[in-house]
Amino acid sequence: MDLFDKCRNFTDARQAQAAGIYPYFVPLEESEGTEVVINGRRVIMIGSNNYLGLTTHPRVRKAAMDAIARYGTSCTGSRFLNGTLVLHQELERRLAAFVGKEAALVFSTGYQTNLGTISCLVGRGDVVITDKEDHASIVDGCQMALGQTKRFPHNDLKTLERHLQAVSPGAGALVVVDGVFSMGGDIAPLPEIVALCRRYGARLMVDDAHGLGVMGPSGRGTAAHFGLTDQVDLIMGTFSKSFASLGGFIAADEDVIHYVQHHARSLIFSASMPPSNTAAVLAALDVMETEPEHVQRLWANGEYMRAKLTEMGFNTGASQTPIIPLIIGEDIPTFLAWKALFEAGVYTNAVVSPGVPPGTSRLRTSYMATHTREQLDRVLAVLGEVGQAMGLIGPGAGASQMSTSFSFASHL
Numbered sequence: 001m002d003l004f005d006k007c008r009n010f011t012d013a014r015q016a017q018a019a020g021i022y023p024y025f026v027p028l029e030e031s032e033g034t035e036v037v038i039n040g041r042r043v044i045m046i047g048s049n050n051y052l053g054l055t056t057h058p059r060v061r062k063a064a065m066d067a068i069a070r071y072g073t074s075c076t077g078s079r080f081l082n083g084t085l086v087l088h089q090e091l092e093r094r095l096a097a098f099v100g101k102e103a104a105l106v107f108s109t110g111y112q113t114n115l116g117t118i119s120c121l122v123g124r125g126d127v128v129i130t131d132k133e134d135h136a137s138i139v140d141g142c143q144m145a146l147g148q149t150k151r152f153p154h155n156d157l158k159t160l161e162r163h164l165q166a167v168s169p170g171a172g173a174l175v176v177v178d179g180v181f182s183m184g185g186d187i188a189p190l191p192e193i194v195a196l197c198r199r200y201g202a203r204l205m206v207d208d209a210h211g212l213g214v215m216g217p218s219g220r221g222t223a224a225h226f227g228l229t230d231q232v233d234l235i236m237g238t239f240s241k242s243f244a245s246l247g248g249f250i251a252a253d254e255d256v257i258h259y260v261q262h263h264a265r266s267l268i269f270s271a272s273m274p275p276s277n278t279a280a281v282l283a284a285l286d287v288m289e290t291e292p293e294h295v296q297r298l299w300a301n302g303e304y305m306r307a308k309l310t311e312m313g314f315n316t317g318a319s320q321t322p323i324i325p326l327i328i329g330e331d332i333p334t335f336l337a338w339k340a341l342f343e344a345g346v347y348t349n350a351v352v353s354p355g356v357p358p359g360t361s362r363l364r365t366s367y368m369a370t371h372t373r374e375q376l377d378r379v380l381a382v383l384g385e386v387g388q389a390m391g392l393i394g395p396g397a398g399a400s401q402m403s404t405s406f407s408f409a410s411h412l
């Protein structure tokens with residue numbers, strides 16, 4: 001048995017590539033946010049997480065460039081030993097104040113934030129309980145943790161309660177949910193989850209990667225949206241979405257952050273956020289705090305698209321935010337629809353299992369504050385034509401489902 005047999009036997013991606021319907025690792029030649037150039041063709045982007053459009057905001061761009069001029073391009077080391085800049089500490093103070101917590105800690109990615117935080121807090125004998133649609137970085141953080149992991153079907157609070165009841169009195173319990181679910185665009189029922197955590201003495205962590213910049217006043221997140229900031233013990237965020245940068249953070253009481261800072265392996269054994277990324281987040285925070293129009297425009301665009309797409313007959317699932325999935329079902333029709341839209345000038349994300357539950361493959365669409373009404377109307381016209389041609393909407397919708405599924409990152 002050769003270790004590499006699995007590599008030679010992995011043919012799913014090659015088959016999709018040979019069929020010309022492979023929708024991943026597509027190289028962008030240019031990007032101005034709402035439009036990108038691929039293979040020399042300009043297409044409208046409705047597949048990014050750049051919700052507020054701040055990657056091209058003049059203040060954010062300038063802050064990143066100024067930081068390179070002042071500090072160079074990299075910290076070349078971990079926060080722990082030699083990679084902490086005053087900029088990181090300033091960002092931590094600003095983020096803690098933004099989300100309403102005592103302290104915050106900045107990691108180099110959101111993925112590392114979840115990995116490090118969950119794995120260091122959930123020790124041997126403890127229990128971590130997660131929603132089955134939580135992000136992969138939460139799943140991986142639980143795998144690294146020494147405690148036991150329990151999962152409940154998406155938003156199934158009865159099963160969550162059963163898991164909480166089963167926690168033995170000597171064990172600590174952590175519940176982890178996404179604030180806004182990345183592939184469905186639905187919002188976690190935090191009031192009910194908070195009540196359960198209180199009743200059973202569990203701590204609650206909310207991954208607000210898609211809620212920050214989107215939900216609550218000035219985009220302060222899902223806990224702020226529900227007025228529950230004090231009841232959510234740990235608020236996690238990433239900078240790779242509304243914050244227009246790269247990195248992540250965890251915010252909580254000061255003693256919890258102090259502990260995570262000295263125990264999270266993904267923080268201690270990995271190089272810190274580069275100065276330009278850190279300065280970009282600080283500038284994005286300034287923009288969020290002083291220019292509320294971006295969040296308003298994001299919601300106006302999202303509401304406009306959800307109303308139109310639902311009216312046209314697309315299955316948008318339980319979406320409540322500017323993330324609007326078009327649920328198709330099987331993988332091949334999803335790839336074919338992705339390709340047809342791409343050829344017609346619209347870039348979406350094709351998402352299959354394990355990104356979403358099997359049988360719910362979808363095109364994930366997401367809207368930005370900076371999309372113009374003209375761009376959105378063009379997207380609607382293309383979606384209408386392709387949706388009709390492929391039987392996704394209109395008479396006979398859903399009739400021609402082919403049941404071939406692909407496997408990527410399938411160990412999850």
Ligand SMILES: Cc1ncc(COP(=O)(O)O)c(C=O)c1O
Nearest residue numbers: 109110111135182209238240247
């Ligand atoms: C819900 C959620 N959590 C965590 C992450 C990881 O964030 P990052 O891209 O900063 O690693 C993502 C990004 O894909 C996400 O969607």
